Amino acid sequence: MNQQQQRTAEGILFTDQYQLTMAQLYFRAGMAEQPAQFEYFYRRNPDYGGHQAGYGVNAGLAWLLDWMSAAHFCDEDIAYLRDQRHSTGARIFHDDFLHWLRTDGNFDGISLRAVPEGRVVHPNVPLAVIRGPLAMAQILETSLLNHLNYQTLIATKAARIREAGRGRPILEFGLRRGPERGVNAGARAALIGGADFTSNVGISHVLGYPPKGTHAHSMIQAFMALGEGELGAFRAYAELYPDDCLLLVDTIDTLASGVPNAITVFEELRREGYRPAGIRLDSGDLAHLSIQAARMMNDAGFNETAIVLSNELDEQTIWQILTQIEDEASLYGVDADALIGRLVYGVGTRLITSHGQPALDGVYKLVSIEQGEGWTPAMKISESPAKTLNPGNKRVWRIYDRRNKAQADVLSLEHEDPRQWQQVRLHHPSEPNKRRTLNAAEISAIEPLLVDVLVDGREVYDQPSIEAMRAARQADVERLDAGVKRMVNPHIYHVSLTEGLWELKQELIRSAREDASG
Amino acid sequence: MNQQQQRTAEGILFTDQYQLTMAQLYFRAGMAEQPAQFEYFYRRNPDYGGHQAGYGVNAGLAWLLDWMSAAHFCDEDIAYLRDQRHSTGARIFHDDFLHWLRTDGNFDGISLRAVPEGRVVHPNVPLAVIRGPLAMAQILETSLLNHLNYQTLIATKAARIREAGRGRPILEFGLRRGPERGVNAGARAALIGGADFTSNVGISHVLGYPPKGTHAHSMIQAFMALGEGELGAFRAYAELYPDDCLLLVDTIDTLASGVPNAITVFEELRREGYRPAGIRLDSGDLAHLSIQAARMMNDAGFNETAIVLSNELDEQTIWQILTQIEDEASLYGVDADALIGRLVYGVGTRLITSHGQPALDGVYKLVSIEQGEGWTPAMKISESPAKTLNPGNKRVWRIYDRRNKAQADVLSLEHEDPRQWQQVRLHHPSEPNKRRTLNAAEISAIEPLLVDVLVDGREVYDQPSIEAMRAARQADVERLDAGVKRMVNPHIYHVSLTEGLWELKQELIRSAREDASG
Numbered sequence A, B: 001m002n003q004q005q006q007r008t009a010e011g012i013l014f015t016d017q018y019q020l021t022m023a024q025l026y027f028r029a030g031m032a033e034q035p036a037q038f039e040y041f042y043r044r045n046p047d048y049g050g051h052q053a054g055y056g057v058n059a060g061l062a063w064l065l066d067w068m069s070a071a072h073f074c075d076e077d078i079a080y081l082r083d084q085r086h087s088t089g090a091r092i093f094h095d096d097f098l099h100w101l102r103t104d105g106n107f108d109g110i111s112l113r114a115v116p117e118g119r120v121v122h123p124n125v126p127l128a129v130i131r132g133p134l135a136m137a138q139i140l141e142t143s144l145l146n147h148l149n150y151q152t153l154i155a156t157k158a159a160r161i162r163e164a165g166r167g168r169p170i171l172e173f174g175l176r177r178g179p180e181r182g183v184n185a186g187a188r189a190a191l192i193g194g195a196d197f198t199s200n201v202g203i204s205h206v207l208g209y210p211p212k213g214t215h216a217h218s219m220i221q222a223f224m225a226l227g228e229g230e231l232g233a234f235r236a237y238a239e240l241y242p243d244d245c246l247l248l249v250d251t252i253d254t255l256a257s258g259v260p261n262a263i264t265v266f267e268e269l270r271r272e273g274y275r276p277a278g279i280r281l282d283s284g285d286l287a288h289l290s291i292q293a294a295r296m297m298n299d300a301g302f303n304e305t306a307i308v309l310s311n312e313l314d315e316q317t318i319w320q321i322l323t324q325i326e327d328e329a330s331l332y333g334v335d336a337d338a339l340i341g342r343l344v345y346g347v348g349t350r351l352i353t354s355h356g357q358p359a360l361d362g363v364y365k366l367v368s369i370e371q372g373e374g375w376t377p378a379m380k381i382s383e384s385p386a387k388t389l390n391p392g393n394k395r396v397w398r399i400y401d402r403r404n405k406a407q408a409d410v411l412s413l414e415h416e417d418p419r420q421w422q423q424v425r426l427h428h429p430s431e432p433n434k435r436r437t438l439n440a441a442e443i444s445a446i447e448p449l450l451v452d453v454l455v456d457g458r459e460v461y462d463q464p465s466i467e468a469m470r471a472a473r474q475a476d477v478e479r480l481d482a483g484v485k486r487m488v489n490p491h492i493y494h495v496s497l498t499e500g501l502w503e504l505k506q507e508l509i510r511s512a513r514e515d516a517s518g
Helices: A003-010 A017-028 A061-070 A075-083 A095-104 A134-164 A182-193 A201-207 A217-225 A230-240 A254-271 A286-299 A315-332 A336-340 A466-478 A499-517 B003-010 B017-028 B061-070 B075-083 B095-104 B134-164 B182-193 B201-207 B217-225 B230-240 B254-271 B286-299 B315-332 B336-340 B466-478 B499-517
Strands: A035-041 A111-114 A128-133 A170-172 A246-248 A278-281 A306-310 A343-347 A363-371 A374-377 A394-401 A406-413 A423-427 A435-439 A443-448 A451-455 A494-498 B035-041 B111-114 B128-133 B170-172 B246-248 B278-281 B306-310 B343-347 B363-371 B374-377 B394-401 B406-413 B423-427 B435-439 B443-448 B451-455 B494-498
Touching: A003 B201, A017 A095, A017 A134, A017 B201, A017 B217, A017 B230, A035 A134, A061 A134, A061 A451, A075 A095, A128 A134, A134 A170, A134 A182, A134 A315, A134 A363, A134 A466, A134 B217, A170 A182, A182 A201, A182 A466, A182 B182, A201 B003, A201 B017, A217 A230, A217 B017, A217 B134, A217 B363, A230 A246, A230 A254, A230 B017, A246 A254, A254 A278, A254 A286, A278 A286, A286 A306, A286 A315, A286 A336, A315 A336, A363 B217, A406 A423, A406 A499, A423 A499, A494 A499, B017 B095, B017 B134, B035 B134, B061 B134, B061 B451, B075 B095, B128 B134, B134 B170, B134 B182, B134 B315, B134 B363, B134 B466, B170 B182, B182 B201, B182 B466, B217 B230, B230 B246, B230 B254, B246 B254, B254 B278, B254 B286, B278 B286, B286 B306, B286 B315, B286 B336, B315 B336, B406 B423, B406 B499, B423 B499, B494 B499
Parallel strands: A170 A343, A246 A278, A278 A306, A306 A343, A406 A494, B170 B343, B246 B278, B278 B306, B306 B343, B406 B494
Antiparallel strands: A035 A128, A035 A363, A111 A128, A111 A451, A363 A374, A394 A406, A394 A443, A423 A435, A423 A494, B035 B128, B035 B363, B111 B128, B111 B451, B363 B374, B394 B406, B394 B443, B423 B435, B423 B494
């Protein structure tokens, strides 16, 4: 795809065909500018097969806003739509609609409230609420889902990997096996969710982060083919990068060649007054090799030099490596905690693709439409009660208990403010008999989760830095109960409805059933 | 990411930091312009967990070429690199190297041979061979892997889904849950691999395909909220799109409301002389519902109207749906083959994310380097014999038997031409005792698989159209043995070495082992 094609394919036409055919229908039915409200939410935390997330980390909003501010129908887009034809040869899009699209086909009328990036989030909670003219709010659906689903998916995976690594540095290495240009969004989301750095130079530049890296096997191979050995390659690298000398030790034989050669070079650096950065292990039994490498480096007096692990790492493999180190290190006279405290994780494929669950099931649902003087809630019933819509215009709250742990996210009607209540009665979203009551005395705070981002297309939001998003994630994770953070079979965090919203939902279910049978 | 940032992040800096630090090392060591040869290949066909691919479909080359032709170091990139610092504050990149990058940091010196897009491909076969100055060939690695891995992954998945669907139309719907901007590459690869159309408007425009779509639940919801029912929504849609009226029937109740209302509208269309396009089922038991819907439509005389299935489809669910239809249709007086012959598949998340295996394990390995008068093969030994490199400059051949079925892909030394031989002796790449001999009489053709694409940065290749790639894929799939195409536990297609290449490999393994122990 050349750059002209890229502008076309990533502009306003970055949407599904049916959004445009529906928009034309709304236009023809006089509904195109009818104010409507949609919500974005996901239904289930990622389940990676054998282990699953107890929470998500929200990401992607800033890049969605960038897309929205640039997207509009230009003459070329309109000409393309004018040429589209049905199988019969009839034109699909008519001139009146195309004229409307050319003049009004932008997001200037859209208002948006959203949960800030970096916040911990949960299923069925609206993460973005979109209000605006029905046709353009409909056209927005696809790109909004695309931007928010993928970054939230990757930020969530990164947070798990960070937890598994017990706070040691995580380096994002996924560019080469990730999904084409989408990797840049993935690297950003990884930083928000828990990675500390990325190897990706371009996105590091854009986000103001220093990119990180070591060297590849090919460097050793090139020196070997030219008649120099691994030691020669290490020496050349150390001479050029004495300040950050990190050597990949598994090209020939990790323990017989790589680690001894690295130690030789590190000793030379030490004599010149430099502090070697570390070694990288990229194959084999990483737990066992890291113990043996640590032992050899300790013997040479490099007790704190970092050991970077890479090769198909994710939260489960890191967990397993640390468990094995705790079992095995003392057999070789290595202190397990000290070793774990010098590890660094290079995480590639399994982070950038969210291995085990490569998509978030986020959806964008019409919840209400304005007519006459007020808003009419919209309904969507499903055979599965859990998939029946929570209808109408709402607010979203997070309740913290006296320990300052998050206890529940609550969806309320738009005019409700649980902060004013003596008791908060919480309903399960679909099971009639599951309810509980929290007294004000049990509650330390009730926080509204949605912030104003766009008002009639105008940005009213001070976008936080990546650092601020990382801090928000860290603070939110600390306010989760340990059970919710469990790697396997986590405790289900409560997402509840107020009584008022529960009653509205039941009434709309009854009325839809009557319509269908009548 | 705004457009300026996108240019930065998707240009020449779309690479890993270590490529640049290695390039500087090569530059300092006087090796930056030393001619080197790298190969791109993958090691294993995607394994989706419980079922696996018996072959791959090659894709991504054209977009890699577009990236290469635009990528170069501009002043802003150089300024950014100049500012990069080690943790000690020392600069990482020095002026002499940056000056070289600014003037020579492009792909003008690169030659590239590759397997054409759309071709069926197999593990360990070089799909792209890169020859050029060591430093720039090294910097190319990351982006080349990124472009080729993802599209080949998705084309491979699409080919499986097409086989499962027995040639009925496949519509790609993955934009909303796919990996951000990477979805456009995924949609292209899906078309090459087996999808017939995509819902993605922008990429359809760029590739010259008509985008396809129906409508969403939200359209029905909007009409319902405004006091009109599903029937009203269907009528409005049919009035505007009588030529291609395809109705989504599961918003309220598929069999009690959606299908009867669709039939009502189809009858109205028929009276006006139109031919209804079909219905779409997006939830529930798709096999059972499609049988019941077919029965109801048959009773109304719509025996050929299409039934589009969607909702988390992939090759396995389609296979299961067809099996269930074959078991169950006759119980309801529906002809299973006739029903299967009117099905269309809308495939979203599980295609665009290659569900079950979200990354291809493609690698880029240095195979030789030129010094003095000739090329020295480069070696990389692994503890796993299957991962030990096939070294040196090579050619790639596909051998067809008398039935015109592909029997093996063969890697030979560069000067070897098996077409001249009376017998082709084939060695397993890593197991010494696995070998076989094919006589010329058993062979109908020996085809060289690599074509010249770039010669010293100049494109010498007539890029095929997407249609030509699709035709190549179709022809190649037809020339595979049925066992290789099996959905589960496929027969292993042979990828072999000539005796000459086998001997070279053994010699380099011996010599590397001697170096390591000496």
